[in-house]
Amino acid sequence: MSSLTLKQLRYVDALARHGHFGQAAEACAVTQPALSMQIRELEAGLGGRLFERGARQVRLTGLGEEIAARARDILRAVDELEEVARTRRDGPGGRLRLGVIPTIAPYLLPRLIRDLAARYPGVDLQVRETQTERLIGELLDGRLDTALVALPVSEPALDEVALFSEGFVLVRPEADAHRPVPAPAALPDMQLLLLEEGHCFRDQALEVCGLRGGARRAGFDGSSLSTLVQMVGAGIGVTLIPEMAVAVETRGAEVTAQRFAAGRPARTVGMIWRHSSPLAADLRDLAEVVRQSAEAMYDAARSG
Numbered sequence: 390m391s392s393l394t395l396k397q398l399r400y401v402d403a404l405a406r407h408g409h410f411g412q413a414a415e416a417c418a419v420t421q422p423a424l425s426m427q428i429r430e431l432e433a434g435l436g437g438r439l440f441e442r443g444a445r446q447v448r449l450t451g452l453g454e455e456i457a458a459r460a461r462d463i464l465r466a467v468d469e470l471e472e473v474a475r476t477r478r479d480g481p482g483g484r485l486r487l488g489v490i491p492t493i494a495p496y497l498l499p500r501l502i503r504d505l506a507a508r509y510p511g512v513d514l515q516v517r518e519t520q521t522e523r524l525i526g527e528l529l530d531g532r533l534d535t536a537l538v539a540l541p542v543s544e545p546a547l548d549e550v551a552l553f554s555e556g557f558v559l560v561r562p563e564a565d566a567h568r569p570v571p572a573p574a575a576l577p578d579m580q581l582l583l584l585e586e587g588h589c590f591r592d593q594a595l596e597v598c599g600l601r602g603g604a605r606r607a608g609f610d611g612s613s614l615s616t617l618v619q620m621v622g623a624g625i626g627v628t629l630i631p632e633m634a635v636a637v638e639t640r641g642a643e644v645t646a647q648r649f650a651a652g653r654p655a656r657t658v659g660m661i662w663r664h665s666s667p668l669a670a671d672l673r674d675l676a677e678v679v680r681q682s683a684e685a686m687y688d689a690a691r692s693g
Contacts, residue, residue, distance in 0.1 A: 393431065393434065393491060393494070393495065393518065393613060394518055395463070395464070395467065395516060395518065396427065397427050397428070397430070397431045398460035398463055398464055399417060399460075399464060400413065400417060400419075400424050400427050400428055400431075401428065401431065401439060401453075401456060401457055401460045402457060402460050402461055402464055403416045403417050403424075404424070404428065404440060404447060405440075405449055405453070405457040405460075408446050408447050408448065409446065409447060410424060410425055410447065428440065433612075434612045434613050434615075434616065435452065435456065435613060435615045435616060435619075436611070436613075436615065436616040436619045436620065437450070437452045437619060438450050438452070438453070439452060439453035439456055439457070440453055451641075455640065455641060459495065459637065462499050463495070463498060463499050463502075466498070466499050466502035466503050466506075467502060467514075467516070483511070483512065483513065484512075484513045484515065484534075485505075485509075485512050485513065485514050485515065485534055485535075485668075485675075486515045486517065486532070486533045486534045486535075487514060487515065487516050487517070487533070487534065487535055487536065487537070488516075488517045488518070488519065488524040488527060488528065488533045488535070488536030488537070488538075489516060489517070489518050489524075489536065489537045490518070490519075490520060490521055490524065490536075490537065490538050490539065490588075490589065490590075491518055491519070491520070491588070491613065492539075492584075492588070492589075492590045492614060492631055492634065493537050493538075493631075493633070493658065494516075494518045494537075495634075495637065496633040496634055496637055496686070497537070497633060497679075497682065497683060497686060498516065500682045500685060500686050500689075501678075501679060501682040502514065502516075504678055504681065504682045504685075505675075505678060508678050517533060520587050520588060520589070521536075521538050521539070521542065521589045522587065524536040524538060525542060525544055525547070525661075528547060528661065528662065528663060529544075529546060529547075529663070531663075534662060534666065534668055534672070535660055535661065535662040535666075535668070535672050535675070536660065536661050536662075537552075537658065537659075537660055537679065538589070538658070538659065538660075538661060539589050539590070539593065539656045539657065539658060539659075540657045540658070540659040540661075541657075542661055544661070546663060546664060547661045547662065547663060547664065548661065548662055548663070548664055548669070549659055549660075549661050550659050550660050550661075550673065550676045551657050551658075551659040552657075552658050552659045552660060552676060552679055552680045552683065553657075553658055553680060553683050553684070554655050554656070554657050554658070555631055555632045555633055555655060555656060555658065555687075556631075556632050556648060556649075556653050556654065556655045557593075557594070557597060557629045557630070557631060557632070557649075557653075557654040557655060557656070558629065558630055558631070558632055558635055558646045558647065558648055559571075559576075559627060559628075559629060559646070559647045559648075559649065560617075560618055560621050560627060560628045560629070560630055560638075560639065560644050560645070560646050560647075561621065561627045561644065561645050561647065562621060562622065562624050562627075562643065562644060562645070563622075563643045563644055563645050565645060566645035566647075570647045570648070570649055570650055572649070573597045573598060573649060573654050574598070576597070576598040576627070576629075577598045579626065579627050580625065580626030580627065581594070581598065581626060581627060581628065581629075582609050582610075582611060582617045582620055582621065582625065582626045582627065582628040583595070583609075583610055583611070583617070583628070584610065584611055584612070584613075584614070584617065585610040585611065585612055586610070590631070590656075591610075593654075593656050594629045597629065597654040609625060609626065614628075614630050614634050614638050615638055617630070618630065618638045618639060618642050618644060619642060621642075621644050622642040622643040622644045629654075630646075631656065632687075633683075633686065633687070633690075635690070636690050658683070659676075660672065660675070660676045660679065
C-alpha cells in the first residue's frame with residue numbers, strides 16, 4: 390500500500406457497519422472482490438488485521454475498532470462538507486482540489502475539514518492523499534489546486550508558503566522509557582525503522598541521522614507510520630514520527646514517545662501551488678486557515 394486513502398476508509402466504515410462483505414460492497418457500489426482487495430491492502434499496510442472473518446459475519450479486531458473510529462471521524466467531516474456545498478450552491482465558494490501527504494492527512498484533515506466548512510460554506514473540497522512527488526506532478530498538470538507538504542520542494546513553477554514547524558519524536562519500546570534519550574546522531578547505530586522509498590519523511594529522518602543520500606544499514610521499511618510504531622511495540626527497533634502523529638499512532642501501542650533534549654530535529658509544513666494559479670489570493674487566505682487548524686490541533690493534544 391503506497392498510502393492510506395479515503396476510498397479505503399469508506400470501505401472500512403461500510404464493512405464495520407454491515408459486518409458482511411457483500412452488503413458493504415453493495416453499499417459502496419463496488420464489487421465484493423474490489424472491496425476485499427482494498428481491505429487486504431489496508432491491513433497489510435497497517436501491519437495487522439482489522440476484521441475477523443467468520444462464516445456468516447465479519448467482526449472488528451481491537452486494531453480495527455481504533456481505525457474504524459478514526460475513519461468515521463474523517464468521513465463524517467468530509468460528508469458534512471459535501472452536504473454544505475450541495476445545499477449552498479448559490480453562496481460563495483467553488484471547487485478546491487487539495488493534495489495532502491500521508492504523514493499529515495490522517496492527523497490534520499479532520500479538524501481542517503471542519504474549519505474549512507465553517508469558513509467557506511460553499512466550497513466543494515476534493516482531497517487527494519499521496520506522496521510529495523505525485524502531488525507536485527498533479528499540481529503542475531493542473532489536476533490539483535494546492536497541496537500540504539513538507540518544505541522545501543524547490544520546484545521553480547510553484548509558490549511555497551511555510552505554515553508551521555513541528556518536531557520529530559523518537560518512538561522506542563515501552564521498556565526503554567526510563568533510559569536517556571539518545572542524540573539524533575546516535576540513531577544510525579540503532580535499528581532505525583523508516584518509511585519506504587518515496588516518502589519525504591523517510592528522507593528527512595535520514596538527514597536527521599546524518600545519513601544523506603539514503604545510505605543506511607539494512608532494516609525494516611514500512612508503508613505507514615502505524616506500521617512502524619507497531620513494529621517498535623513488538624520490540625523490533627526504534628523510529629521517528631512527526632509530533633502531530635503521536636496521539637493517534639501511539640494510542641494503545643506498547644511504546645514510549647520521547648522528545649529530543651537538544652538539537653531538536655523538525656520539519657516545516659507548508660502549502661504549495663502554481664505561480665499561475667487564478668486562486669493564488671484565495672489560497673493565501675486558505676493557508677491562514679490551515680495554520681490556525683494546526684495550532685488548534687496541537688493545543689487539543691497538549692490539553693488531552
